[in-house]
Amino acid sequence: MKLFNTMTRTKEEFIPLEEGKVKMYVCGPTVYNLIHIGNARPMIVFDTVRRYFQYKGYDVNFVSNFTDVDDKIIKRAIEEGVSADEISKRYIEECRKDMDGMNILPATKNPLATEEICGMVEMIQQLIDKGYAYEKNGTVYFRTRQFKEYGKLSHKNLDDLRSGNRTLLVSGEDEKEDPLDFVLWKPKKEGEPAWESPWSDGRPGWHIECSVMSKKYLGEQIDIHAGGEDLVFPHHENEIAQSEAANGKTFAKYWMHNAFLNIDNHKMSKSLGNFRTVREISEQYDLQVLRFFMLSAHYRSPLNFSxxxxxxxxxxxxxxxxxxxxxxxxxxxxxxxxxxxxxxxxxxxxxxxxxxxxxxxxxxxxxxxxxxxxxxxxxxxxxxxxxxxxxxxxxxxxxxxxxxxxxLGLIVVKEAQMLDGDIEALIEERQAARKAKDFARADAIRDELAAKGIILEDTREGVKWKRA
The missing domain is CATH 1.20.120.640 (Anticodon-binding domain of a subclass of class I aminoacyl-tRNA synthetases)
Structure with missing residues (x-):
C-alpha cells in the first residue's frame, strides 16, 4: 500500500510504526457554526482511509479533535449573549448529526481542547525550559528560528517568510524577538473564557492544542497526521515545530492532505453567497450522495461542487x-x-x-x-x-x-422503514402504558422506536414523531 506523503512529496510504501496498528490524527472542525461542505471533504476522505486500513486488518486508533475555544466561537457567543461553552456544545452536537448522516465512523476519541488545558500548559513550560519559547507580558511565543527544520513540511524558506509573508504577524508583534515567532499562550481579554497558567490567566494558541491532544491519545510518534491542504502552513508546520522541539522525536511518519473544494468553479465564501452547509445539502439529497460525490475524485485533486x-x-x-x-x-x-x-x-x-x-x-x-x-x-x-x-x-x-x-462508507442496503401505521400503533400502546402507570413498558416502546430511527416528542397537543 502506497500513500502520498506531503513531507517528501512522493508516494511511499506504508510501513506502520507498530506492526498491525495505525495511529492516525485528523484535525477536526472549529465548532462555531454548522459544518460546511469544505469541512465534509476531509471528514469523508480520512474516514474512508481509516475504513480501508481496517479492511486490510489493521487496528486503527483514530483521533480527531473538536476545537472548542477560538476567536470565532467567542465572537458568536458575544453576538448571541451566551457563553462560549454553550456555542461549542451546541455545534458539536449538530456536527455529530451531520457526521452520522455522512456515515462517518465514530472516532476512537474526539478530544476537546478545553478539557486538555493542563497538558498544554505542561508542554508550553517544557518548550520554555528547553529554550524554544519565551514569555512577554503574559503571552508565550515559540522561537521559530530555534527549530532548525522549520518549513520542512510546507517547503517554505524562513527568510522568504520574513520578507514576504505577513500572515504570521499578529497583534503584539513588537514584543516578539522575531516577527516569525508564533503564539503558544495568550492572556485573556474582557468577557473571554480563561484558564490559569504560570504566565497569565488566558487560553492556548490553536497550534499547541493539536500537538498536546495527539500526544496524549496517540503518543509522541504517530503514523499519519491528516487534514485539508489549507492546514499545511502554518498549522501543521507549527505542530511539527512544537512537538519535535518538546519530544525530541519525529512527530508523524506520514502527512496526508486533501485538496480544496470549489463551488461552481469558485472558492466557497460567504461574500460570494455560495457558502453551503452540510445541513442545507441534506435538505436536497441523502448525505450518502454527498459522500459518493466526495469520493468520485482523487482526494488530492481539487473538486468542484455543482x-x-x-x-x-x-x-x-x-x-x-x-x-x-x-x-x-x-x-x-x-x-x-x-x-x-x-x-x-x-x-x-x-x-x-x-x-x-x-x-x-x-x-x-x-x-x-x-x-x-x-x-x-x-x-x-x-x-x-x-x-x-x-x-x-x-x-x-x-x-x-x-x-x-x-x-467507501456507502450504505447500499437500507433496513426496511417502519410503516406509519405500525408507528402510530406503538405510540398508542405507549400512551396506554403511561396511563396505566406502566412506565417501564412506555420507556421500552420509546427505546424500540428510537432504535428504528423514530424520534418521539411529547407536546401539549399530544405525541409527535419524526424519522431521524
Whole structure:
C-alpha cells in the first residue's frame, strides 16, 4: 500500500510504526457554526482511509479533535449573549448529526481542547525550559528560528517568510524577538473564557492544542497526521515545530492532505453567497450522495461542487443501490437455496473486481478508480444473477458488493422503514402504558422506536414523531 506523503512529496510504501496498528490524527472542525461542505471533504476522505486500513486488518486508533475555544466561537457567543461553552456544545452536537448522516465512523476519541488545558500548559513550560519559547507580558511565543527544520513540511524558506509573508504577524508583534515567532499562550481579554497558567490567566494558541491532544491519545510518534491542504502552513508546520522541539522525536511518519473544494468553479465564501452547509445539502439529497460525490475524485485533486455533479452522483449511487436491492430480492424469492457448481465458478470470478478495487485503494487511496471497479462489479451482478439464481448465490454476490461499498462508507442496503401505521400503533400502546402507570413498558416502546430511527416528542397537543 502506497500513500502520498506531503513531507517528501512522493508516494511511499506504508510501513506502520507498530506492526498491525495505525495511529492516525485528523484535525477536526472549529465548532462555531454548522459544518460546511469544505469541512465534509476531509471528514469523508480520512474516514474512508481509516475504513480501508481496517479492511486490510489493521487496528486503527483514530483521533480527531473538536476545537472548542477560538476567536470565532467567542465572537458568536458575544453576538448571541451566551457563553462560549454553550456555542461549542451546541455545534458539536449538530456536527455529530451531520457526521452520522455522512456515515462517518465514530472516532476512537474526539478530544476537546478545553478539557486538555493542563497538558498544554505542561508542554508550553517544557518548550520554555528547553529554550524554544519565551514569555512577554503574559503571552508565550515559540522561537521559530530555534527549530532548525522549520518549513520542512510546507517547503517554505524562513527568510522568504520574513520578507514576504505577513500572515504570521499578529497583534503584539513588537514584543516578539522575531516577527516569525508564533503564539503558544495568550492572556485573556474582557468577557473571554480563561484558564490559569504560570504566565497569565488566558487560553492556548490553536497550534499547541493539536500537538498536546495527539500526544496524549496517540503518543509522541504517530503514523499519519491528516487534514485539508489549507492546514499545511502554518498549522501543521507549527505542530511539527512544537512537538519535535518538546519530544525530541519525529512527530508523524506520514502527512496526508486533501485538496480544496470549489463551488461552481469558485472558492466557497460567504461574500460570494455560495457558502453551503452540510445541513442545507441534506435538505436536497441523502448525505450518502454527498459522500459518493466526495469520493468520485482523487482526494488530492481539487473538486468542484455543482448541481449537475451532485445529480450525476445521485444517479451513480442509485445504480449501485438498485443492483444491491435486486440481489436482496432475488435472494429472498429464490426457488433454490444452495449454490450450483456453475454459480460457484461465477462467484469466484468476482475476485477480479475485488482485486481491481484493492489495487486502486492501495495506490494512494484512489477512490475514483475504486468506484469504477464497483460499477464493473455491479454490471457483472446484473448480468449474472437472475430469477433462476439460488438464494446462496444472490446472497454471496450481495456480500461482495456490500463489502466493497462498506470500505467507501456507502450504505447500499437500507433496513426496511417502519410503516406509519405500525408507528402510530406503538405510540398508542405507549400512551396506554403511561396511563396505566406502566412506565417501564412506555420507556421500552420509546427505546424500540428510537432504535428504528423514530424520534418521539411529547407536546401539549399530544405525541409527535419524526424519522431521524
Amino acid at each position: 448541481a449537475d455533479l451532485m445529480e450525476a452522483s445521485k444517479n451513480g449511487l442509485e445504480r449501485i443501490v438498485n443492483a444491491a436491492e435486486n440481489l436482496k430480492y432475488l435472494g429472498e424469492n429464490a426457488k433454490t437455496s444452495a449454490m450450483s457448481e456453475e454459480e460457484k465458478a461465477a462467484l469466484a470470478r468476482t475476485d477480479e473486481y475485488v482485486k481491481a478495487f484493492e489495487k486502486a485503494m492501495d495506490d494512494d487511496f484512489n477512490t475514483a478508480d475504486a468506484i469504477a471497479s464497483v460499477f464493473d462489479l455491479v454490471k457483472y451482478c446484473n448480468t449474472t444473477a437472475g430469477e433462476e439464481s439460488s438464494a446462496e448465490f444472490a446472497g454471496a454476490l450481495l456480500a461482495v458488493l456490500e463489502k466493497l461499498c462498506d470500505v
